[in-house]
Every structure is written in structure tokens, then in C-alpha cells.
Amino acid sequence: MKITLTKQFLLRCFLISFFLSVPLIFLHLFSSQPVTNTTTKDLRIRPGYTSYENYIQRQLNKTLNPKLRKIWTTRDWNRKIPVFARFFEELKEKNLLHNTSKALCIGARVGQEVEALRRIGVNDSVGIDLVPYPPLVVKGDFHNQPFQNDTFDFEFSNVFDHALYPKKFVGEIERTLKPKGVCVLHVALSRRADKYSANDLFSVEPLVEMFKNSDLVHVRSVDGFGLDTEVAAATSEKGNYNASTFTNVEEV
Numbered sequence: 001m002k003i004t005l006t007k008q009f010l011l012r013c014f015l016i017s018f019f020l021s022v023p024l025i026f027l028h029l030f031s032s033q034p035v036t037n038t039t040t041k042d043l044r045i046r047p048g049y050t051s052y053e054n055y056i057q058r059q060l061n062k063t064l065n066p067k068l069r070k071i072w073t074t075r076d077w078n079r080k081i082p083v084f085a086r087f088f089e090e091l092k093e094k095n096l097l098h099n100t101s102k103a104l105c106i107g108a109r110v111g112q113e114v115e116a117l118r119r120i121g122v123n124d125s126v127g128i129d130l131v132p133y134p135p136l137v138v139k140g141d142f143h144n145q146p147f148q149n150d151t152f153d154f155e156f157s158n159v160f161d162h163a164l165y166p167k168k169f170v171g172e173i174e175r176t177l178k179p180k181g182v183c184v185l186h187v188a189l190s191r192r193a194d195k196y197s198a199n200d201l202f203s204v205e206p207l208v209e210m211f212k213n214s215d216l217v218h219v220r221s222v223d224g225f226g227l228d229t230e231v232a233a234a235t236s237e238k239g240n241y242n243a244s245t246f247t248n249v250e251e252v
Contacts, residue, residue, distance in 0.1 A: 042203035043166065055164045055198065056130065056141075062196045063109060063131045072110045080225065084116035087186075087224070088156075096182045096217065096232060097122065097154050104128065104152045104176070106145075107159030111136025122154075145172045152177055158186040158227055160207070161197040170210040177235045183214070186227040204231055 039045045049055045062068065091097040099121040105113040108127025114136040117125040127133075128140030140146045142157070143165055155173050163169035173183050187201055201207060204219055208231065217232040224230070 040206055042201065043206040044200045044202075045164070045166075046198055046200065049164060049198070052164070058196060059162060060130055063129060069110065072112070077110075077112060077115075080112045081116045081119065083225070084113050085120050087222070087230075088117055088120055088122070091182075091184060091232075092120070096184070096234075099123070101153040102151070103154040103156070104147075105137075106142045106155060106157035106173070107162060108137045109133070113156060113158075142172060143168045145176050147176045149175055150178045150181075153181050155181070155183045156185075158224060160185050160187050161194075161199055161201065164198040166199055166207070167210050170207075171212075174211065174213045174235055179235055179237050181235045182217070182232060183211075183235070184230060184232045186222060186224040187229050187231065188227045189229050191226065191228070204229060207231060208233070 049058075088097055092099075097103070101122055101124070103114075103117050103122050103125040105111070105117070105125065105127040107129055108114055109129050109131075110133045111127045114125050114127040127137040128142065128145065129137050130139065130141060131137075132139040138146070142159070142163065155177060157173075160166065160169065177183060185207070187204070187207065189201060189203065208216055208219075211233045214233040214235045217234050218230075219232075220230050221228060222230045
């Protein structure tokens with residue numbers, strides 16, 4: 001009788017430990033799989049990322065590169081700020097940006113875009129990047145912005161190509177923009193982005209289609225440090241944008 005009870009007890013312990021370990025086994029298998037994402041004809045996610053941590057580390061390799069950071073804060077600082085300021089002044093002329101706007105620059109590195117906004121009078125401006133650069137840039141992952149819903153009137157980014165999850169990138173913009181808030185993205189369509197990019201975009205259509213709660217404002221050509229296209233969208237409470245409206249938009 002004692003032997004039978006012991007076997008039953010051991011069997012019960014085994015079954016309990018087995019069922020408790022099953023979720024951990026699946027978690028391990030899932031986390032070790034390569035990152036999967038949606039790739040289409042006009043938006044291709046680059047392969048090779050074994051995990052999100054691997055992706056983040058690759059981005060940090062660029063952001064923390066001491067040679068690049070020196071260039072960004074010296075030679076590029078005075079060269080790029082006037083160009084960004086001109087872009088933003090044009091947006092002010094179109095009433096897409098105002099001095100009273102609360103603005104966010106996404107993937108701002110050392111904050112050149114933020115400094116440009118402040119120089120033209122948009123004083124309530126800040127940037128986010130994986131590596132902070134006080135006082136212009138705070139720490140933040142653009143796939144999961146560290147801000148509440150409906151925080152900003154205006155958001156700008158020229159690092160869409162660095163998004164491993166483009167839909168999440170755009171979704172976070174729409175989440176943190178106020179109703180009727182404006183998003184402006186500079187992207188490259190005619191050339192392959194740098195080696196740190198996570199995606200390649202060949203048409204604005206898949207990008208515009210990601211704005212589920214916004215109306216397309218304009219698509220126009222720009223010369224933005226290797227980026228050739230500007231896409232502007234404004235959030236709407238009804239989110240009445242659909243793909244067919246894009247085909248009727250005239251470039252400006």
C-alpha cells in the first residue's frame with residue numbers, strides 16, 4: 001500500500017510539473033524564432049533579425065557609434081538644422097504646423113529636428129530615440145511610444161525605414177496624435193536605404209494604407225538628405241480614409 005501511494009504521488013508531481021512547464025517551453029520556442037513580418041511588393045521587411053532584441057541592438061550599433069554621434073553634433077548640426085527649419089516653415093505656411101503646436105520628432109538621435117522646430121517658434125517640441133540626448137531628446141522606442149493617447153498636435157519622422165514593424169510605427173503615431181493632429185513622414189522611394197534600415201519602401205501606397213484613422217493631406221517630392229518623398233496625414237475622429245482615396249490624390 002505504501003509503495004502504491006508513493007507511485008501515485010510521484011505520478012501526480014510529474015504531471016503537475018509537466019503542465020506547468022508547457023507554457024515555458026512554448027515561450028522559449030517562440031522567442032527563439034526569427035522575427036516574422038508582412039512583406040509586400042512595395043514594402044519589404046529585411047530578413048535576418050532573429051529577435052526583437054537583435055533588432056534593437058543593431059539600431060543601437062548605429063545610434064551609439066561615436067564617430068556618427070560626433071558628426072551629428074558638429075558638422076551635421078549646422079548643415080541640417082536650416083534645412084529642417086525650411087521644411088517646417090513650409091508646413092506652417094500650409095497651416096499644418098503652428099507655433100502653439102505640441103510637437104514630437106521620432107527617431108531624432110541628437111535632436112536636430114527638435115532644435116529646428118524651436119528656432120522657428122515651435123517651442124513645445126521634443127524628440128524620442130533609443131538613446132536620449134537631453135534636453136532635446138528623451139528615451140523612447142517608436143514601436144511603443146512612452147506617451148499617453150492624444151498627446152501631440154504634430155509628429156515628424158524621417159526614420160520610417162528603420163521600423164521593423166511599420167504598422168506598429170504608424171499605429172503609435174495615430175495613438176499619440178490628438179484628433180486633427182498632423183503627421184509628416186519623409187521616406188525614400190527611389191533608392192535603397194542604409195544598412196541599418198529594417199524595411200525598403202517602393203511606393204507610398206502601403207504606407208498611406210497604414211493610416212487607418214487619418215486622412216491623407218498631401219504627397220510631395222522633397223530633397224531631405226537622401227529621402228525623396230514627404231507624406232502628410234491628419235488624424236480624424238471617424239478615420240474615414242480608404243485606399244481608393246489615395247489614387248485620386250494629386251502630388252503637390
